[in-house]
Amino acid sequence: MAVLTVAVTLFWRRARSRLEVLRAARPAARTDHPGERARRELSHVLGQRKLFQKAAPGVMHAFIFWGFLVLLPTIVEAMLAAIDRHWTFPYLGHVAWFAFLQDLFATLVVVGVAIAFTIRKIQRPDRFRGSHMEEADRILLAILGIVTTLLLWNASRIALGIAGHPAAAPVADGLSGLFGAGRGTEVAERVLVWSHLLLVLGFLTYLPRSKHLHIITAAPNVYLATNHPRGYLEPLRIDLDSADADVRLGASVATDLSRKQVLDLFSCTECGRCQEVCPAWNTGKALSPKLLIMDLRDQVAKEAPLITAGAAGIVELQPLVPNAVADQVVWDCVTCGACVRECPVDIEHVDTIVDLRRNLVMAESRFPNEAGAMLRGVESSENPWGQSASARTDWTASVEDIRVLQPGDPPPEILFWVGCAGAFDERAQRTTQSIARLLTAAGVDYAILGPRERCTGDPARRMGHEYLFQMLAEANVEILNGAGVTKIVASCAHCFNTLANEYPDYGGAYEVVHHTELLSALVAEGRLRPDPAGGRGSVTYHDACYLGRHNGRYDAPREVLRAAGAAAVEMPRHGERSFCCGAGGARMWMEETEGTRINDTRFAEAEATGAETVATACPYCFVMLDDAAKAKGSAVRVADVATLLAESTLAEPGG
Amino acid sequence: MNVVVCAKLVPTGTPTLGPDHLVVRSGTDAALDPGDEYGLELALQLTEQHGGDVTVVSMGPDEAGQAIQRALAMGASRGVLVSDPSLRGADALVTARVLAAAIGMYPFDLVVAGVESTDGYTGTVPVTVAEILGIASVTAVRRLEPSDAGARIERMTERGYDVYECPLPAVVTVTAGSVEPRFPSLKGIMQAKQKPVDRPSLQDLGSRDLTATQTVTAVTDAPTKAGGEVVQGDEAVGRIVELLAEAKVI
C-alpha cells in the first residue's frame, strides 16, 4: 500500500507541474463538434490510423498500445494479488477468453518491443536523429520487463495451479514448465508479482518527465486537434483602437502558447515521422519539426516552476525565439503541413510556427530582410510585388471579352479570383489566360474584380503579419459581399485556401472552387471537349500543398490531365505525401541559402519519372519548378493543368 | 544625441497637378517619402547607440500626420506637424523657413533630411535650412559617427566618398540605400498613437515672409516617349547610344 501511495504521490507531483503549466496557458476553444472529435479519437487513437502510415512501426506500436489496453485490468489484478495471492476479478478472472487475451496480448507486446528494437538498433532510420535514444531504450526495456514479469507471473500461477484455463494461455502455459510445484515457485510467484508491480509503479513515476507522457496526453491532444481543413489558421483578432499596449501579438514566451500548443509539446513521442517528411530538414535546413517541438518543450519544462509560481508576472520568461529555437528555424518552414499530416498524435506544428512568426513580425519586426519588400508591397499597394492596381487587368489585353465587375453590376454566376501572381507574374498570366479562354469557351457566366481585387493576405499571414492579413480580408470581404458574389473560382492554391477556409471568419462565406475542379466539372458535363488524341505525352502532376494535403483536392487536376490526353506518371511522393515546391509560408519572398533548394529537389524527383511535362495547379509551384527546370537546363516542360487543357481543347489556346 | 528628422508626405502613385498648377495633395494616397525613411533609420540607429531622442518634423496638409505616424511607429519619440492653409503652394524657401523655425523650437544636435524628395526633388531645402539656422551641413551622407570634433561623416561622390569632420549641430541629408529602414512593428504602430504630436501655428513659429516666390504659369504634357520601341540588327547600337545620350549619361 505504502509503495503505491509513494508512487502515486510522486507521479502526481510531477504530473501536476505539467498540468499547471497547461492551466496557465491560453485557453484553446477546441471542443466544438464533439461527434467529429470522438470519431477522430476512435480512428487515430484506438484505430492507430496515423501510426499505420508506416507499416512496421505501425504494427509495433499497435501491438504495444493494444496490449496495454487489454492488460490494464491485469495490472490492477496484479496489484491486488500482490496483497492476496488468491484475489482475482469476479468474472474476468474466471473466463477462458480473458486468459487467452491476456496471454496473446502480453506476447504481442513482447513482439512489439522486439520490432521496436529491430527498428532502432538495426534499421536506425534517420528520423530518430536528435531524439532521446537512451530514454527510449529505457522505456522499451521497462515495457519488456513489465510484460515478461507478467507472463512469468502467470506461468508461475499456472505451475502453482492458482490460474484457471491454462490451455487458453499457451505461452504462459509453456513457460510454466520452468517452474516446479514446490515452495520455490511460491516464492518466485511473490517475487514476480512484486517486480511486476514495482516496474509498473516505477514507470508511472518516470512518465511525466519523459516523452512517454504521450500515453496520457495523446488521447486528449487528438481530441483537441483542429476540425478545420489543415490549411486553416486560427485568427488572432487585433483591434488597434481599443488595444492596450500588452495585446498578445503571437507567441513570445511560454505563457503565450495556447493549451493545445502546450499539450502538443507534452505529447511528442520523438518518433521523427515529421522530421522524415519535412522539406526543410530534407534539404539541409536548420528546421526539424520534431526538434522544434522538443526544444520548445524543454524550455517550457525548464520554466515550469516559474510559470506556475510567477503567474503574478514577477518573473521574466525567456523569449522562445531565439532561446528555444533559432530565428532561422522559424523562417525555414514552408507551412506545407507534411509534419502535421504525419504526426501520430496530431501535433500542429504549423500553428505554433506561425504564432512564433507573428510575434517576430508584429512585435519585434524581426524577419529576413528580403521579405520586407513583400510586406511593404502588400501594405502600400495591396499586392506582394508592389505593382499598381491598374495593372491587374494587363493580362486581359490578349484575351477577348473579359467582364470586369464594376460597382453596381449584377454579380456573375461565378467570380474568377485571379490572384496577384495570376495577374502580375508573366508566367502565371499564361495560366490565367488559359483559364479565361476555357471558361469563355464553356459559356460560363464569369467576371473578374480587376483593380478592385486585392491580395487575399495569405503571404502576409503566413509570414506572421496577422494584422495586415486582417485588413485585407476585411476589405476583400466588403467588396465581395457588396458585389453579391456567391461562388468563386480561384487559380492560386493559396488564394483558394484563404478564400475557402479563412474568409468565413471575416464574414465572407462563399462557395469556393479551384480552377482544376471547375474545369474538371466542365469537361464532365461536356461543356469542354478536349481532344485526347492531341496527346499531351507523359505528364507528372505536382500536388500543391494548399490544394492537396491542406484541402484534400487530389483528383480534379488528375482528371483534367487525363481528359487532356496526358499519360499520367506519379512521382514517388504524391497525393497526401506530396513534397512542397518550396514557396509556401511566404518562402516565395525569401532567399534560400542553406542546403539545397527545395524546388531543385522536387524538380529532380519529377524529372526522374521520365515525364515530358510537369503539371502544376498553383502559380507558386509553377514559378518554383520552372525556375528549377531552367537552372538545370532541363528539357522537361513545366505547365499549369489549365494550359495543358487549353492546348487540347481550344483551336487557339494563346497564352 | 538628439536628432530632428525632416519627413515629407508624398503622393504614392504618380503625382498630379491640379487646375491651380499645384500638386494635388489631399484626397490622394500619400505616404512618408521612402527617401526620408533612410534618414529616419540613421537617426534611430544613432540615438539607439548613443542615447537621445528623435523628433520628426513635417510641413504639409493634415494628411502629413500619416507620415509622422509612420515615423513614430518606426521609433521616433515626438512629432511636429506644421499645417496651415496658407502654406499650400509653398516653395523651397518658404518650406525651409518654416522647417527651420519648427526645428529651432526643439533641442537638437543633428538635423537629418532626405537628399531630395520623391515628388519635388529640388534637393536644396535641407541646406537652406542649415543656412537659416546658421549651422554646418553635409549632403549625400552614407555614414555618420559621433567624433571628438562633432561627427565623422562619409559623403558619396561620383567616384567614391569623402570623409568629413563636421562640427555639431549640423544638417545632413542621407542617401537611399545607406541603411536598411526598419519595417515598423505593430507594437510600434500602437505605441505611436500614444506619442506626442505638436502642431505649432505659424504665429508660434514667428515665421514671416511666407509668400512663395515661384509660380507655375503653364503645364504641358511632355512628348510621350515612343515607349516599347523594339529594334533589331544594325540599328540597335545606334539607338542604344541615342538613348544613353537622351538620358544624359554619356
Next chain:
Amino acid sequence: MAGAWVFAEITRDGPHPAAFELLAHARSFDDDPTAIALGQGATEAAAELGAHGAATVYACDDPVFAEHPGRPAAHVLAGLIEAEAPDVVLFAQTYDSRDVAGRLQGSIGSALMGNATSIADPRHARAEIFGGTKIVDVELAGPAPTLILLRPKSIAAEPTGGTARVVPLEADVPEDIRGARIVERHEESASGPRLEDAKVVLAGGRGLGGPDAFAMLDELASVIGGAAVGASRAAVDAGWVPYSYQIGQTGKTVKPDVYLAAGISGALQHVVGMKGAKRIVAINKDADAPLLAMADLGVVGDLFQVLPALTEEIRRRKGS
C-alpha cells in the same frame, strides 16, 4: 541687358563640363555673361570659360572652397551679389553646386528653381517634372537675383573662342562659418559606384552563359563611366557573380536613369527590383521575352554581338 551669372563649379579635374553648358544657356539672353570660379585651379580655368563665352570671370584659387564644400562659396557669392547685383545666377544641378545654391537662397532669400531644362530670361524658366512626364513653365518673383539650377546635358556647350576678363577675388571666409571639412578622399573608380547609387546599371542574366561574359559588362561600364554591373538571380545561382549583384525581389532594388539588361528574360521576381528605372533597355535574342515588351528600347539580338559593338561605339564617340 540682364546680368547673368554662371556658377562655374571647379572640381579636382578643372571646371565641371556643365559650366560650359550654363554659359550657353546664359548667352541665350545675355551676350556677356559672368562666371564665378571658386577653388584651386579657378584662375587657370578662366581661359576655358572665356573660350565658352564668359566675358568676365571672378576667380579665387583659395583651397578653402575644396576643403569646405558649399558654405564658403555661398558666403563669397552672397558678398559679390550684394556688390554687383546680377539678375540671375545659374547653377548646374549637381550635388556640389546645389549645396551652394541652397545655402545662398537661405542667406539672400531669393527664388530658387531646381531641375530646369531651359531658361528664357532671369524670371522665366522651364522644367520637366514627375519623371519627365510634364513640362512646367515657371515664373520667379522675389528679390534679385533668381537662382536657377539647370540639369546637365540639357543643351550642348558652345565654344565662342572668346577671352574673359579675369577678376581675382579674396576669400574672406571667417573660421566659424566654414562648416564641415574634408579630411580624406576615397576614390573607388575601380569598383565603380554602388548598384543602388549608379545612374546606369548594366545587368546580366542566364543568357550571358558564364562568368566570363560578365567581363563584357564590366568593360562597357567602365567605358560609360558611373555605371554599375548587376545580375539576375539565375546568374547569381549559377555562381557567375556574387549575391551582392542580385537585382530583384530577394535582391537589390535599383532606380537608375538607365537600366540595360542583357540575357535576362524579365521574370516578375526580377522586374520588381528594376521597374523604377527611368529608361529600360533590354537585349534578348528571344523576341517574346517579357522584358522586351516592357523596355523603352528592346533590342532583339545576340548580346555577344550587341555588347561589344556598343562598347566600341561609345568608346569611339568619347574619343572623338
